[in-house]
Amino acid sequence: MADEKQRSLRLLSASPFPLPHGLRFSYGTAGFRSDGAILSSTVFRAGIVAALRALKRGSAIGVMITASHNPVADNGVKIADPDGGMMTQTWEPFADALANAPDPQTLLQLVLEFAKDENIPLGGAQSAEILLGRDTRPSGEFLLEAAKQGITAIIGAATIDMGIVTTPQLHWMVRSRNNGLKASESDYFAQLADSFRCLMDLVPNEVEKKGVDTKLIVDGANGVGGAKLEVLKEMLMGVEIHTRNSGKDGEGILNEKCGADYVQKEKVVPCGFGSDDVGVRCTSLDGDADRLVYFHVLSASNDRIDLVDGDKILSLFAIFIKEQLKILNDEKDDGLKKELPARLGIVQTAYANGASTDYLKQMGLEVVSTPTGVKYLHKKASEYDVGIYFEANRHGTILFSENFISLLESRNNELASTSSGSEHHKAAQRLLAVSQLINQAVGDALSGLLLVEAILQSMGWSFKKWSELYHDLPSRQLKVKVADRSAIITANAETQVVKPSGLQEAIDMETAKYTRGRCFVRPSGTEDVVRVYAEGTTQEAADSLAKSVAEHVTRLLGGWEQAHRKKERSTSKILTSTRKTLCGSMNKMEMLLI
Numbered sequence: 334m335a336d337e338k339q340r341s342l343r344l345l346s347a348s349p350f351p352l353p354h355g356l357r358f359s360y361g362t363a364g365f366r367s368d369g370a371i372l373s374s375t376v377f378r379a380g381i382v383a384a385l386r387a388l389k390r391g392s393a394i395g396v397m398i399t400a401s402h403n404p405v406a407d408n409g410v411k412i413a414d415p416d417g418g419m420m421t422q423t424w425e426p427f428a429d430a431l432a433n434a435p436d437p438q439t440l441l442q443l444v445l446e447f448a449k450d451e452n453i454p455l456g457g458a459q460s461a462e463i464l465l466g467r468d469t470r471p472s473g474e475f476l477l478e479a480a481k482q483g484i485t486a487i488i489g490a491a492t493i494d495m496g497i498v499t500t501p502q503l504h505w506m507v508r509s510r511n512n513g514l515k516a517s518e519s520d521y522f523a524q525l526a527d528s529f530r531c532l533m534d535l536v537p538n539e540v541e542k543k544g545v546d547t548k549l550i551v552d553g554a555n556g557v558g559g560a561k562l563e564v565l566k567e568m569l570m571g572v573e574i575h576t577r578n579s580g581k582d583g584e585g586i587l588n589e590k591c592g593a594d595y596v597q598k599e600k601v602v603p604c605g606f607g608s609d610d611v612g613v614r615c616t617s618l619d620g621d622a623d624r625l626v627y628f629h630v631l632s633a634s635n636d637r638i639d640l641v642d643g644d645k646i647l648s649l650f651a652i653f654i655k656e657q658l659k660i661l662n663d664e665k666d667d668g669l670k671k672e673l674p675a676r677l678g679i680v681q682t683a684y685a686n687g688a689s690t691d692y693l694k695q696m697g698l699e700v701v702s703t704p705t706g707v708k709y710l711h712k713k714a715s716e717y718d719v720g721i722y723f724e725a726n727r728h729g730t731i732l733f734s735e736n737f738i739s740l741l742e743s744r745n746n747e748l749a750s751t752s753s754g755s756e757h758h759k760a761a762q763r764l765l766a767v768s769q770l771i772n773q774a775v776g777d778a779l780s781g782l783l784l785v786e787a788i789l790q791s792m793g794w795s796f797k798k799w800s801e802l803y804h805d806l807p808s809r810q811l812k813v814k815v816a817d818r819s820a821i822i823t824a825n826a827e828t829q830v831v832k833p834s835g836l837q838e839a840i841d842m843e844t845a846k847y848t849r850g851r852c853f854v855r856p857s858g859t860e861d862v863v864r865v866y867a868e869g870t871t872q873e874a875a876d877s878l879a880k881s882v883a884e885h886v887t888r889l890l891g892g893w894e895q896a897h898r899k900k901e902r903s904t905s906k907i908l909t910s911t912r913k914t915l916c917g918s919m920n921k922m923e924m925l926l927i
């Protein structure tokens with residue numbers, strides 16, 4: 334045992350991936366993210382964190398190499414906890430410290446101290462599994478190897494390479510494996526296809542007779558989602574899926590002028606779509622297929638779209654779930670009044686369009702707000718029997734509590750024997766199918782789009798009807814580059830600035846100039862920018878509110894333009910020299926692998 338421990342420590346201190354000089358890495362909104370060329374040390378160290386987490390929890394942990402909607406040259410790494418959710422925030426400071434340890438000795442010291450504090454057995458007495466996945470980025474292959482080396486530097490930790498997968502697939506696999514369920518990619522596809530079929534079988538006859546448009550064109554962002562959908566669609570009935578920008582045969586560049594982030598932010602058609610698609614239901618995934626937005630191409634003569642974003646997808650899901658719960662608890666059908674208590678909660682962030690929040694509240698739903706990032710929304714949603722969360726950019730899912738599912742299952746069994754085929758029974762079956770279809774680990778564009786399709790067909794809704802549920806308030810998002818975005822500290826789910834002083838007062842003063850104006854600023858967790866969001870009753874109002882607040886941000890935090898340019902120059906020098914070192918390491922590693 335002592336020898337094993339010695340070996341582990343030797344591996345750690347011989348870290349083959351030096352920290353790029355002068356850079357700092359931070360476990361942001363969705364893990365570490367940066368230029369893929371400078372991430373190997375970070376990914377190696379994230380591998381160590383994942384291995385320690387797996388040993389601590391005695392369960393499988395996930396490591397996903399992706400930078401989602403970012404440009405193709407970027408990459409990132411995030412860790413999935415045993416339940417398939419994001420790694421607990423309490424470990425983020427350790428992940429940050431490890432990622433920035435200046436030399437192997439400090440790295441080793443940090444690992445030893447942390448393992449001691451957390452009672453993590455180092456020495457091989459306990460074993461642990463880490464599931465690894467990556468998206469289609471070219472730097473992914475090398476970074477995956479860096480992660481493997483970090484993981485296996487901790488004796489007892491073993492890697493299982495799941496290959497190229499979507500982020501939600503990897504999270505789903507971790508969750509399923511830890512729940513003792515089948516967890517391969519084909520199991521994932523089978524679960525989605527089965528539960529989708531179940532929902533389609535339950536489409537009311539009168540709606541089916543009327544006929545609903547079944548054609549859907551999917552923009553795969555030239556990423557992993559398009560290719561996976563090609564496989565999945567072969568297993569589906571009742572929906573006619575056409576994929577574009579699926580990234581095969583060098584079709585296009587990842588996320589470039591396509592994908593959910595582009596479509597949602599630019600509000601224009603993605604590349605590969607045009608006049609032939611006017612009036613057809615279209616959807617865009619992002620680069621790692623955990624986001625999705627729907628749209629209609631409005632006219633053959635320009636690139637404008639009618640966008641249905643996360644807020645409206647959330648509203649559609651909320652209407653459907655609320656309706657099924659109502660039917661289930663409705664006395665009329667068979668006199669079998671048995672209340673199935675279900676606390677339904679809707680979780681949004683400050684980026685949710687104000688019109689959506691008003692709409693959901695008018696429907697009598699409980700709506701709460703959290704800071705940006707799935708980790709906050711997911712945690713909040715899990716406090717409900719049924720919690721639906723979405724970011725406006727469409728990161729989200731529906732969570733069902735274990736207690737609710739077990740009550741629902743027994744209710745379903747009871748109804749199957751007493752009133753099979755009744756409306757109560759169908760509602761119970763639909764809710765169970767939704768809980769199987771929608772990814773319980775994390776937001777998932779593939780399962781999300783199948784649920785949207787099934788609900789539209791169940792309710793007999795056209796895209797137009799859905800899109801006209803409510804009218805978004807005009808909004809504008811701006812990015813402001815400042816020398817140090819961490820100088821902004823926010824409170825109240827990021828709607829108020831606490832520091833620097835004077836900024837919130839300036840925002841309040843500008844906002845007061847507009848009817849129904851709303852504006853907030855926060856430092857991005859994934860890009861080196863401060864984000865400004867503004868809403869108003871007209872586009873001009875939203876634009877001008879955002880612009881004037883952006884000027885205050887620059888006034889109070891800027892003035893460091895020069896410093897920023899200096900920083901960029903030195904970063905680009907670092908990047909060039911790191912790329913050279915990296916090529917050396919890659920060659921060395923290839924030799925090692927051979």
Ligand SMILES: CC(=O)N[C@H]1[C@@H](OP(=O)(O)O)O[C@H](CO)[C@@H](O)[C@@H]1O
Nearest residue numbers: 362363706707724726857858859860
């Ligand atoms: C306004 C916005 O779109 N923010 C995005 C973006 O976070 P920022 O911290 O704002 O950079 O990336 C996150 C991870 O993908 C996503 O969760 C979030 O919604």
Ligand SMILES: [Mg+2]
Nearest residue numbers: 401619621623
């Ligand atoms: Mg993503």
